[in-house]
Structures are given as structure tokens and as C-alpha cells.
Amino acid sequence: MPxxxxxxxIRRDLVGRILAKKITTVKVLSAKTVFSIPxxxxxxxxxxxxxxxxxxxxxxIFSLSDQKNFLLVHLKMTGQLIYLSKQGLVAGGxxxxxxxxxxxxxxxxxxxxxxxxxxxxxxxxxxxxGYLKIVEILELERIKSKYGIEPxxxxxxxxxxxxxxxxxxxxxxxxxxDQSLISGLGNIYVDEALFAAGIRPLRxxxxxxxxxxxxxxxxxxVLIRRAIKHRGTTFNNYLDAQGQKGSFALKLKVYGRxxxxxxxxxxxxxxxxxAGRGTHFCPHCQK
DNA sequence: CCTTGTGTTCTCCG
DNA sequence: CCGGAGAACACAAG
Numbered sequence: 001m002p003x004x005x006x007x008x009x010i011r012r013d014l015v016g017r018i019l020a021k022k023i024t025t026v027k028v029l030s031a032k033t034v035f036s037i038p039x040x041x042x043x044x045x046x047x048x049x050x051x052x053x054x055x056x057x058x059x060x061i062f063s064l065s066d067q068k069n070f071l072l073v074h075l076k077m078t079g080q081l082i083y084l085s086k087q088g089l090v091a092g093g094x095x096x097x098x099x100x101x102x103x104x105x106x107x108x109x110x111x112x113x114x115x116x117x118x119x120x121x122x123x124x125x126x127x128x129x130g131y132l133k134i135v136e137i138l139e140l141e142r143i144k145s146k147y148g149i150e151p152x153x154x155x156x157x158x159x160x161x162x163x164x165x166x167x168x169x170x171x172x173x174x175x176x177x178d179q180s181l182i183s184g185l186g187n188i189y190v191d192e193a194l195f196a197a198g199i200r201p202l203r204x205x206x207x208x209x210x211x212x213x214x215x216x217x218x219x220x221x222v223l224i225r226r227a228i229k230h231r232g233t234t235f236n237n238y239l240d241a242q243g244q245k246g247s248f249a250l251k252l253k254v255y256g257r258x259x260x261x262x263x264x265x266x267x268x269x270x271x272x273x274x275a276g277r278g279t280h281f282c283p284h285c286q287k
Numbered sequence: 288c289c290t291t292g293t294g295t296t297c298t299c300c301g
Numbered sequence: 302c303c304g305g306a307g308a309a310c311a312c313a314a315g
Contacts, residue, residue, distance in 0.1 A: 003292095168306085177292085179293075186291075187291065
């Protein structure tokens with residue numbers, strides 16, 4: 001379940017490892033994952049290099065050296081991008097893939113890239129919700145325009161956050177999950193932010209006082225930065241670009257802790273369904 | 288049956 | 302009747 005902190009961790013890892021390397025081979029093992037005839041997808045990429053990696057919300061945007069096309073990668077629920085250097089690939093003394101420490105490619109590998117220095121980038125996705133897509137600048141701008149304010153950007157101001165929340169009738173959990181209003185938060189960080197702010201998930205956005213909105217604004221910023229420092233949350237499936245787990249799961253206060261003791265008051269953490277999602281909260285600490 | 292991110296579709300309200 | 306908001310559904314696979 002990669003959300004903003006996990007996707008950002010992957011982005012930072014990859015920037016230092018794959019930029020400017022020539023793409024020599026692209027293998028598509030699952031046509032559905034690339035939305036097109038695999039051959040067409042491959043010819044867009046082979047011979048080029050990635051010149052930059054950006055992120056909007058949970059979407060990764062790889063710029064291509066043709067200065068025309070972009071590769072979009074969405075991990076959805078179980079997607080992983082794992083980089084292996086030539087050394088990593090041949091760990092164990094064998095010269096072929098399948099002998100690296102991660103045994104990649106494996107049955108969840110949907111696409112992989114080979115670079116001119118022998119390194120590989122694997123896109124693994126157990127549930128096949130994730131995708132890779134080539135787009136031109138116009139389509140990229142259309143997609144980017146659908147995203148709301150980004151918690152790590154200069155646009156994420158108290159005033160803009162108030163504007164996003166103000167006067168909305170839907171509950172605050174659904175609002176925080178809405179990528180067109182605030183981008184990058186998913187189920188885990190929304191539950192954690194609402195606990196930190198002491199606000200119940202079912203409260204309608206319009207019922208929040210300015211003080212509560214400002215508190216929420218503050219805790220989101222801190223939470224996201226802390227989670228990135230810990231290289232994200234591995235609850236089930238998430239791995240960073242080095243194939244490692246993030247450690248922020250150890251810091252979660254409500255997510256995945258239903259029926260356990262609240263770390264603040266000792267009461268019982270409850271789990272209900274809100275906005276169609278499993279929702280964890282403390283009835284005593286959250287009003 | 289449960290899990291979740293997002294695009295689409297449906298419904299409601301003014 | 303239009304537009305926007307919000308809710309519900311579809312998707313996948315363990």
C-alpha cells in the first residue's frame with residue numbers, strides 16, 4: 001500500500017541509480033500492465049535514458065531523453081520498483097538472473113528494464129492494479145491537473161488547506177483520501193493523521209473548527225516527513241527500490257491496531273468502515 | 288468474506 | 302435540465 005512517503009522513498013532511491021543510463025532492454029511480461037501492445041511500449045523506451053524522476057501524489061513520472069515522452073508508473077496496492085546493480089544480480093557467483101538475492105524476475109514481475117551498465121529495474125505487482133504508461137506532455141499536464149495540494153510542496157499552506165476543507169459536506173476521512181483535494185495520502189496516513197489531530201474520521205469536514213483544521217494541517221506535514229525519514233511503512237507488501245522494508249510501521253499508533261490499547265489513553269482502538277475503507281481510531285482521544 | 292487506489296458511473300440536490 | 306458533489310461500484314488476487 002504505497003502512499004506518498006513510500007513512493008517518494010522509491011523516487012529518491014532511483015534518482016541516484018538509473019538517471020542517464022541507456023536503456024538497452026525492456027521486457028513486458030504482462031501486457032495489461034502497460035495498456036498497449038508490448039512491442040509498441042518497448043520501442044518507445046529502448047535506446048533512450050531517463051533524465052529525471054518526479055512525483056505527483058502517488059504517481060511517478062520518469063522524463064525520457066527524447067524530451068517528448070514520459071513514463072508514468074503507478075504502484076497502486078502491491079506494486080514495487082526494485083533496482084539491482086550488476087553486482088546485485090550476480091550475487092552468488094552466477095552470471096544470469098534468477099541467481100540474485102531477490103530471485104528476480106519472479107512470478108509477480110510484470111515488466112523489467114536492463115540498463116547499459118548491466119543493472120536492472122524490476123516492476124513487480126502481485127495484484128496487477130499498477131501500471132506503466134507512456135504519455136506526451138499534453139496528457140501529462142492533463143493528469144497532473146487533477147491532483148490537489150501536495151503535502152511537501154510550497155503550496156501546502158495553512159490557507160490552502162483551509163480552502164480544501166472548508167464547506168465540504170463529506171466526512172473528513174473521505175476528504176483526506178480525495179486525491180483531487182490533497183494528494184498523496186492513503187488509508188494508513190489518513191488514520192494516523194486523524195488520530196494525531198484528535199479528530200474522528202466520520203466528522204463532516206464542515207463541522208471542523210479552524211483550530212482543528214490547523215491542527216490537522218500541522219500533523220499531516222510532520223507525519224509525512226517522519227514517515228519518509230523512516231523510509232515508509234511496510235505493513236504487508238511495500239518494499240523500497242533496494243528491496244528493503246520501511247520501518248515506519250513501528251511508529252503507527254492506530255492503523256492495524258484494532259482491539260489493542262490506545263498508546264495515549266489505554267482505551268481500546270476501534271475499527272469501523274468509513275468511505276469504504278477499514279478505519280482505525282480511538283473513541284476516547286478522537287472527538 | 289476481507290484487504291485498497293483510483294477511474295468510472297450513478298444518484299442526489301439546488 | 303445542467304453542474305457539481307458525493308457515494309457506490311469495478312477491478313485483482315491472496
